[in-house]
Amino acid sequence: MGLMKKYLAVLGRLYKISLAELEAVFGSVKEISPCLAEFQARSETPQIQRFGGSLKFAEKLEETPLEFLKNLPEGKITLGVSDYSRGASARRALSEALKLKKILARQGRSVRVIPNKEAILSTATSHHNQIAEKKNHVELIKVGKEFYRVIGVQNISEYAKRDQARPARDARVGMLPPKLAQILLNLNGELSAGARILDPFCGTGVVLQEAMLSGYRILGSDLSEKMVEYSKRNLDWLVSREGFLGAIDGRLTKEEKSSIIERYNDACFVAGDAREVDWRGVLDEGKIDAVAAEVFLGSPMSKSPAEIKLREEKENCRAIILGFLKNLSGQVEAGTPVTLAIPAWLRGTGEYSRLNILDEIEKLGYNLVKFKSASQRDLLYFREGQIVAREIISLRKK
Numbered sequence: 001m002g003l004m005k006k007y008l009a010v011l012g013r014l015y016k017i018s019l020a021e022l023e024a025v026f027g028s029v030k031e032i033s034p035c036l037a038e039f040q041a042r043s044e045t046p047q048i049q050r051f052g053g054s055l056k057f058a059e060k061l062e063e064t065p066l067e068f069l070k071n072l073p074e075g076k077i078t079l080g081v082s083d084y085s086r087g088a089s090a091r092r093a094l095s096e097a098l099k100l101k102k103i104l105a106r107q108g109r110s111v112r113v114i115p116n117k118e119a120i121l122s123t124a125t126s127h128h129n130q131i132a133e134k135k136n137h138v139e140l141i142k143v144g145k146e147f148y149r150v151i152g153v154q155n156i157s158e159y160a161k162r163d164q165a166r167p168a169r170d171a172r173v174g175m176l177p178p179k180l181a182q183i184l185l186n187l188n189g190e191l192s193a194g195a196r197i198l199d200p201f202c203g204t205g206v207v208l209q210e211a212m213l214s215g216y217r218i219l220g221s222d223l224s225e226k227m228v229e230y231s232k233r234n235l236d237w238l239v240s241r242e243g244f245l246g247a248i249d250g251r252l253t254k255e256e257k258s259s260i261i262e263r264y265n266d267a268c269f270v271a272g273d274a275r276e277v278d279w280r281g282v283l284d285e286g287k288i289d290a291v292a293a294e295v296f297l298g299s300p301m302s303k304s305p306a307e308i309k310l311r312e313e314k315e316n317c318r319a320i321i322l323g324f325l326k327n328l329s330g331q332v333e334a335g336t337p338v339t340l341a342i343p344a345w346l347r348g349t350g351e352y353s354r355l356n357i358l359d360e361i362e363k364l365g366y367n368l369v370k371f372k373s374a375s376q377r378d379l380l381y382f383r384e385g386q387i388v389a390r391e392i393i394s395l396r397k398k
């Protein structure tokens, strides 16, 4: 076990869900402000590309910002400052950067400053300036008197590529954002590399894709044969030269790439109703180590459903989810994590109506995981005005 190191995470719109994601993987997380959290990790640097809920990761500076910058390798420095201190402004953040530039210039080092539109540099700005990719490209985060150095920035263009460029898409099934798929996987806690992840409602395969990119083995099933084919086709694309792996060729090491291909060759699929499938029978060896899925969410909707329609939808979804969990319970070991996105519906009142099936789920032999950093009410994912939202439930087999 390596030493524990302190990190800072910059969180976005989903910050409560993002806190739970960090807590699940790193054991605990401390909220500093609604968009900043501290966590500790062993010496291996946490990989931002696996965390759907975090926009940036940063490391505390042991030395002053000036000393840190002076010690960078020779060559031009690109410098940006994001200021989270009380009363921060674009002007103050920029003047901090310019002040450092001036001192460094006197010592013969040339610095390009990233201009601040706001006190905080956006993820897009940090990404485009290749912060955390190039040694001399630095973003400092200032929180009061403390300084942190950004070590990872969410890769917006990669998300877009693997979200929008997939060949097999289905408007009726809808698309789970890859970030949310990563969050579902991470809420299962730290799993070993090569753990077998089951998605029994795999649809077009977003969870399977993200699981594979995170180094897990996968087992996908869906009621619809067509959907199983779509998942396979999308994964074929993912590893192809024309697909995602081709597009990010430069970023992955040879080992990372071959491990993804290995997982791909080892992927298992079966078509069937999640209330009946024998998943263990599909696996030649090994067991199901964790489950991550966006379950059946009912009919797509563009306006809030009438009471009668809502009751019908709820009953339908409830039967499928409970039937699935009942079937699963005999096929996984005690302690197996199961994280699901289940539906909730926007009412005319502006509130979301939830399924409220947690008691029944407990009776089927699962415990609900309670996070310190977020309550169950916080674990609701939706875009502004979206009728069918997703409630996240993280369970452990008793």
Ligand SMILES: C[S@@+](CC[C@H](N)C(=O)[O-])C[C@H]1O[C@@H](n2cnc3c(N)ncnc32)[C@H](O)[C@@H]1O
Residues within 6 Å of the ligand: 173, 174, 175, 176, 200, 201, 202, 203, 204, 205, 206, 207, 221, 222, 223, 224, 227, 272, 273, 274, 275, 294, 295, 296, 297, 320
């Ligand atoms: C909301 S979609 C999941 C989409 C998926 N996350 C993706 O990446 O495309 C739900 C899926 O559940 C499947 N489904 C519906 N009823 C099912 C059942 N009883 N058993 C298994 N799958 C079912 C549908 O065919 C659909 O593909």
